[in-house]
Amino acid sequence: xxxxxxxxxxxxxxxxxxxxxxITHPIKLGIIVGTNDPVIESFVRIKTxxxxxxxxxxxxxxxPERVATTSDVVAALARLVPLVDGIIVQLPLPVQIDTDALxxxxxxxxxxxxxxxxxxxxPPVAEAVAEIIRHECLEVCDKQAVVVGSGRLVGGPxxxxxxxxxxxxxxxxKGESLDPLKDADIVVLGAGNPGFVKPDMLKDGVVLxxxxxxxxxxxxxxxxxxxxxxxASVFTPVPGGVGPIAVAMLFKNLFALAGVKSE
Amino acid sequence: xxxxxxxxxxxxxxxxxxxxxxITHPIKLGIIVGTNDPVIESFVRIKTxxxxxxxxxxxxxxxPERVATTSDVVAALARLVPLVDGIIVQLPLPVQIDTDALxxxxxxxxxxxxxxxxxxxxPPVAEAVAEIIRHECLEVCDKQAVVVGSGRLVGGPxxxxxxxxxxxxxxxxKGESLDPLKDADIVVLGAGNPGFVKPDMLKDGVVLxxxxxxxxxxxxxxxxxxxxxxxASVFTPVPGGVGPIAVAMLFKNLFALAGVKSE
Numbered sequence: 001x002x003x004x005x006x007x008x009x010x011x012x013x014x015x016x017x018x019x020x021x022x023i024t025h026p027i028k029l030g031i032i033v034g035t036n037d038p039v040i041e042s043f044v045r046i047k048t049x050x051x052x053x054x055x056x057x058x059x060x061x062x063x064p065e066r067v068a069t070t071s072d073v074v075a076a077l078a079r080l081v082p083l084v085d086g087i088i089v090q091l092p093l094p095v096q097i098d099t100d101a102l103x104x105x106x107x108x109x110x111x112x113x114x115x116x117x118x119x120x121x122x123p124p125v126a127e128a129v130a131e132i133i134r135h136e137c138l139e140v141c142d143k144q145a146v147v148v149g150s151g152r153l154v155g156g157p158x159x160x161x162x163x164x165x166x167x168x169x170x171x172x173x174k175g176e177s178l179d180p181l182k183d184a185d186i187v188v189l190g191a192g193n194p195g196f197v198k199p200d201m202l203k204d205g206v207v208l209x210x211x212x213x214x215x216x217x218x219x220x221x222x223x224x225x226x227x228x229x230x231x232a233s234v235f236t237p238v239p240g241g242v243g244p245i246a247v248a249m250l251f252k253n254l255f256a257l258a259g260v261k262s263e
Numbered sequence: 264x265x266x267x268x269x270x271x272x273x274x275x276x277x278x279x280x281x282x283x284x285x286i287t288h289p290i291k292l293g294i295i296v297g298t299n300d301p302v303i304e305s306f307v308r309i310k311t312x313x314x315x316x317x318x319x320x321x322x323x324x325x326x327p328e329r330v331a332t333t334s335d336v337v338a339a340l341a342r343l344v345p346l347v348d349g350i351i352v353q354l355p356l357p358v359q360i361d362t363d364a365l366x367x368x369x370x371x372x373x374x375x376x377x378x379x380x381x382x383x384x385x386p387p388v389a390e391a392v393a394e395i396i397r398h399e400c401l402e403v404c405d406k407q408a409v410v411v412g413s414g415r416l417v418g419g420p421x422x423x424x425x426x427x428x429x430x431x432x433x434x435x436x437k438g439e440s441l442d443p444l445k446d447a448d449i450v451v452l453g454a455g456n457p458g459f460v461k462p463d464m465l466k467d468g469v470v471l472x473x474x475x476x477x478x479x480x481x482x483x484x485x486x487x488x489x490x491x492x493x494x495a496s497v498f499t500p501v502p503g504g505v506g507p508i509a510v511a512m513l514f515k516n517l518f519a520l521a522g523v524k525s526e
Contacts, residue, residue, distance in 0.1 A: 109381065130427075133429075135429075141396075
C-alpha cells in the first residue's frame, strides 16, 4: 500500500474550504526565510501556492543570510507578529543565529508549526503522521516503533505522538546504530539523509513513514531508498507522501489559531 | 475486564512524583466552588487529598451560592489568577451565573480543565479515556462509537478524542433516542443520570466507559447499571474507574502548565 499524500491532502483542503467561509476576517501567514536553499525555497513555494488557493495572504520576511543576527530575526518576528494570524520561521536558520532563543519568542497563539515554548498545535509533520495512521486505521498500540532523528519538526513530535498512541518507541539519533530498524513494526524517518534506509534493514510488512526530505541532484528525495516499498505493508513516497499532508496540516493549524482569534 | 482506575491512577502518580522534583517553585491550584452539593464536595475533597500528596497547595474560593453574580465570579477568578499555577472552576455554577462568559475568561495557561476559549490541555476525563484506550490497547479506528451527553468536560471532548482516533462517532443528547447504543462497539457515558443504561440496550462485547457521575441515596453512582459489566468486554465501574484516572490527569495537566511556567 503506497500512501497517496496528495489525495489525503485534498480531502483536508475540502474541509478547510468550508472552515474558511466561517472566518470572516482576512487570514495572513507570515514566513521568515533565513537561508537560501533550493529545498527550503520549494517548501515556501508550495505553501505560497496553497495559501493563494485557500484565501490566505502570505507576508514574507527575507533575512540577509550571511549577516543576519539573532536580534535581527527577533526584530523581524516582532514586526510580523501583530500583522499576521500565524508565523512560520523556516528552519534551518543561518548558523550564527540562536534558533532556540528565537523559537521560544514565537507567541504560542501564532505558532502554526507548534515549536514555541508552549505550543497550542502539534507540528504539521506529526499531524500528518497521525492523519495517515487514522486514514489507514493502522494499529500502533503495543507495536515496536522506531523514529530516526529527533528534530523539532519531525523526529521529536513524531516520537511523542507514537508514545501517546501506546507504541514502544525507540529514537535513533545521528551516528547511532540502525539495528533497531530490523525489529520495528512502524518506522518514521526524519533524518534528512537521502535514501540511507535500504530494504535489508527492515522487517517484512513494516509501516514505513518517510518524513525525511533532502535534495539530491536537484530533486527532493526521502530518507528511504524507494526499493523499500516492496518490503513495507504501508509506504509513503517522497515526494507525494507525508509532504503534501503536512502542508495541509500547517493550514489546518493556521485556521485553528485564526478561528479562535476571530471568536 | 473491569478497569481498575485506582491502579492506573497510581502509575500516573508515580510519574508525577518524579516530575514534581523537577519543578522547583511551589505549585498552587485554585478552586472556585459555587454550589453546595455533596457530589461536588466529594470531588473537591479528593482533589485536595491528592494535592497534599503531590506537594500542591490548594487555594479555595467559596462563592455565596444564592447571591453570587457573574461579576462576583469573574472577580474571584481575577484575584486567583496571579496566585496560582492552575485554576478549576467547579461546575455546575449557580444558575444565575453566565458560565460561558466565565469560562471564556480563564487564561488558557492556567486552565487545567481545558475548558477555556483556547485550551492548552485536554479536559481530564477525555485524557482519562485516552489513557484507558492506551492502557488496554483498545482498537478505536473505524469502530462505531456512541457518546451520551455533550457537556464541556465529558461528552464534548470525548467525542473529539474518539473522532481523532478514527472512530465513527454518534453523540446522543438529552431526550434523544438511545437506539444507537445497540450498534456501538465503544460507548462513553457522560449524562449524569444514575444507572439509566441497562444491559439489554448494549451490544455483546461492548467497550463501556462510564464517565457519568451523580448522587443516588448518598452514593456516587454512574450512568450504567452495574449489571452491564457482564455484557461488556471492557467496563469501567463507578466509583473506581474513570474517576481516579481523571483526577490524576488533572494534576498531570497542572504539572504541564506549571512546568512550562518554571522554564
